[in-house]
Each structure stands twice: as C-alpha cells, then as structure tokens.
Amino acid sequence: MTQSDPVIEWLLDSDPSIRWQVMRDLLDAPQREWMAERAKVETKGWGARLLACQDEDGQWAGGAFLPAGFDPCEWREYGQPWTATTFSLSQLREFGLDPTCERVRRTVELIGANAYWEEGGQSYWNGEVEECINGRTVADGAYFGVDISSIVERLTGERLEDGGWNCERCNGSIRSSFASTINVLEGLLEFERATGGTPQSREARRTGEEFLLKRNLFRRLGTGEPADERFLYFLHPNRWRYDIARALDYFRSSALLTGSTPDPRLGAAIDRLRCRRLQNGRWPLDWTLPGRVWFEIDEGEGQPSRWITLRAMRVLRWWDAYASVNA
Known part of the structure; x- marks a missing residue:
C-alpha cells in the first residue's frame, strides 16, 4: 500500500x-x-476534544458507568448513555492517547481516588461485577499503566466450561457469549502486552480464543448458522457489542504479539469481511448504538467509515501477507 x-x-x-x-x-x-x-492525539482533534470534557475530579460526566444524575427513563427512551468514565477511557485508548503523558498519569490517579462503580460501590481500578465491564477495565488499566492484576485473577476464575465468559453467569448462564468473551479477551491481551501476563491469564486467553474459533467467529456450534446476524454487520464504536471485524482485529493483534500464524478457522469471517468492501474500496458503517455521546466520530449509518475501513484493511493485509508466503 x-x-x-x-x-x-x-x-x-x-x-x-x-x-x-x-x-x-x-x-x-x-x-x-x-x-x-x-x-x-492529546492536543488536537477528537482526543483533545474528549479530554476537554473531563471533570476536575478525573471522571467524565460525573460517574463511572453512568452519568451523574442519570434517569433510567433515558435508557428506555433514547438508549444507554456513553459519556461516563469507562466509555471515555476506552475511547481514548482506541484513539491511541500516549499512556506515558502527564495528562494520563494525572487522570489515572484522580480516577483511582474519586471514581466508584455504581453497582457495588467499588473503587474504579478494583473492577466492577460484570465480566464485560471488567474486561474493558483491564484493557484500559493495562494500557494506561495501572496494576489491574486483581481483576485479571478474578476474570480467569470466571470462565465457563466452554472456555469463554458471559455477563449473565451470576444469573445462572452456563454458556459463554460472543460479546462477553471478546471484551475479556481484549483485556487479557492488553494485560499480556503490558506485563507478559501470567500462566493463568495466558491459558484463559487461549480457551477464550478457542471458543470463538470453534464457531468461526460467528456461527452456532450446533447448526453452523450465524448466532446473530448483527455479528456480520459493522458498527462503531463497538462499546460492548460484538462483530466479526472487531474479533478479526483482536486475532490479528494477538498473533502479532505472540508471533503465531493466522488460524485457518478465521477464513469464513475473512471472506465475509472481504465481500462487504464497497466498490470505492471502503467499508460501510452499518449501524450504531443509540444513546448520549460527547460527539460523533463517524459519518453516519450507511456511509463509508474510516474506522471500520482502517480495521478491515489492516486485518486483510495481515491475513493476505501470510497467505502469499504460504501460497
């Protein structure tokens, strides 16, 4: 290119x-x-704009998972709000804010001192109660230089028998979900990148990957049909939601970290990704999650998306490079 x-x-x-x-x-x-x-990113564009929305106490919108003064009617009528601390931190990580800059160090300290999860009242960097939220907290914490080993230890002990995770485990679920699993896997990968991981975290990552690979990233294990048609359509930002572009980008990052080769079971998802390319070489934003945001970072549903195009192009570049060597 x-x-x-x-x-x-x-x-x-x-x-x-x-x-x-x-x-x-x-x-x-x-x-x-x-x-x-x-x-x-720290001083220009979207990164600077999001940092400018930060509260003096280090949080965003006055809350960890939900904005201060949140009215549940808003969720029912307009969708989940995405302006609180956890989603803002994840957005800054996606933007690539330098984790060593002074602004980040100060933010980490302030959040540790002032942010508490609405569910349970735990200090922010001690983690929440749900696997999805904790997976993203591990990813953000590891990226920004926080010791989140206690959350990692908890997550490795919360795997289900099929190798993945499900936020509904506490309500009796015994099957892993695609969404919960990708959230935890991304966190464990970021933890491994930052620290080398532990034997337990690396094994948990292996079994979580195997859960997705057995299903070609989108299929039901029993029938081979898509577990959810939305997995094949692209959204951004993903927040906690799953699609095959997000999963493929995870497997690319995992392979680059460990030096492993692409698993052939990714092929079906790769084909789906490739066929969604528009004639102009770009990829579309198929859908977005409703709810309050600080500002938009895409052109709108149905329009070509730079974020999804970047993700798709680097995945295909990685996959095709390996295929050409082994042709």
Missing part, C-alpha cells in the same frame, strides 16, 4: 487518531514518524 492509494489518502485526510494507525499499520512508516503523529 502507498500513500497515493485513494483509500489511504482518504484515511489520512482525517483525525490524528486514525492517521497514526494508518501510518503504522498500513504504510509501515518509521516509528518516530507515527509516534509523532500519535502524540497529537
């Missing part, structure tokens, strides 16, 4: 949070160049 590619040019004509990832993942730019672009 070259910068003269019209899709690459379109991706680069965007926010620093997208540009630095294009430079690193699609153009193989020298590290000093993409790191310089990444540093702009």
Whole structure:
C-alpha cells in the first residue's frame, strides 16, 4: 500500500487518531514518524476534544458507568448513555492517547481516588461485577499503566466450561457469549502486552480464543448458522457489542504479539469481511448504538467509515501477507 492509494489518502485526510494507525499499520512508516503523529492525539482533534470534557475530579460526566444524575427513563427512551468514565477511557485508548503523558498519569490517579462503580460501590481500578465491564477495565488499566492484576485473577476464575465468559453467569448462564468473551479477551491481551501476563491469564486467553474459533467467529456450534446476524454487520464504536471485524482485529493483534500464524478457522469471517468492501474500496458503517455521546466520530449509518475501513484493511493485509508466503 502507498500513500497515493485513494483509500489511504482518504484515511489520512482525517483525525490524528486514525492517521497514526494508518501510518503504522498500513504504510509501515518509521516509528518516530507515527509516534509523532500519535502524540497529537492529546492536543488536537477528537482526543483533545474528549479530554476537554473531563471533570476536575478525573471522571467524565460525573460517574463511572453512568452519568451523574442519570434517569433510567433515558435508557428506555433514547438508549444507554456513553459519556461516563469507562466509555471515555476506552475511547481514548482506541484513539491511541500516549499512556506515558502527564495528562494520563494525572487522570489515572484522580480516577483511582474519586471514581466508584455504581453497582457495588467499588473503587474504579478494583473492577466492577460484570465480566464485560471488567474486561474493558483491564484493557484500559493495562494500557494506561495501572496494576489491574486483581481483576485479571478474578476474570480467569470466571470462565465457563466452554472456555469463554458471559455477563449473565451470576444469573445462572452456563454458556459463554460472543460479546462477553471478546471484551475479556481484549483485556487479557492488553494485560499480556503490558506485563507478559501470567500462566493463568495466558491459558484463559487461549480457551477464550478457542471458543470463538470453534464457531468461526460467528456461527452456532450446533447448526453452523450465524448466532446473530448483527455479528456480520459493522458498527462503531463497538462499546460492548460484538462483530466479526472487531474479533478479526483482536486475532490479528494477538498473533502479532505472540508471533503465531493466522488460524485457518478465521477464513469464513475473512471472506465475509472481504465481500462487504464497497466498490470505492471502503467499508460501510452499518449501524450504531443509540444513546448520549460527547460527539460523533463517524459519518453516519450507511456511509463509508474510516474506522471500520482502517480495521478491515489492516486485518486483510495481515491475513493476505501470510497467505502469499504460504501460497
């Protein structure tokens, strides 16, 4: 891929949070160049805009999972709000905010001192009660340099017999869910990237991956039919929701960290991803989650999405590079 590619040019004509990832993942730019672009996330564009929404006590919207003063009627009528601390931190991680900058260090300290989960009242960096939320908390904490080993230990002990996770385990569920599993896997991967992981966390990641791979990332184990048609349509931001583009991007990141080769069972999802490419070389945003946000970062449903296109292109580049070597 070259910068003269019209899709690459379109991706680069965007926010620093997208540009630095294009430079690193699609153009193989020298590290000093993409790191310089990444540093702009703190001071320009969406990253700076989201940081400007932060409360003085380090939180966003005055709450850990829900905005302060939240009225449940809002969720029923307009959808879940996405402005509180947990979703804002995850968004900054996706943007690639430099985890070593002074702003991050101060934020981590303030959240540790002032943020408490609405469900249970635990201190933020001690984790919540649900596996989905804790998986994302591990991912954010590990990325931003927090010791979240106690949450990791808890998650490794909450696996179900089929190898994955389900937030409804506490209500009696004995089958893992795609969404819960990908949230936990992303957290364990970020923890492993930051610390090397533990034998327990690496084994948990292996069994969670196997849960998804046995199902080709989207199928029912018994019938082979899609477990949920929405898994085949792309949304952004994903928040806690699952789709095959998110799962494929996880497996790419996992393989790059461990040096493993792509698993052939990813092939069906790769084919689905490839066939969704538009004639102009871009990928569409199929749907979005309703609910309050700080600001929009996509062009709208049905329009080409830079975020989804970036994700799809780097997945296919990784997959095709391996295929060409072994052709």
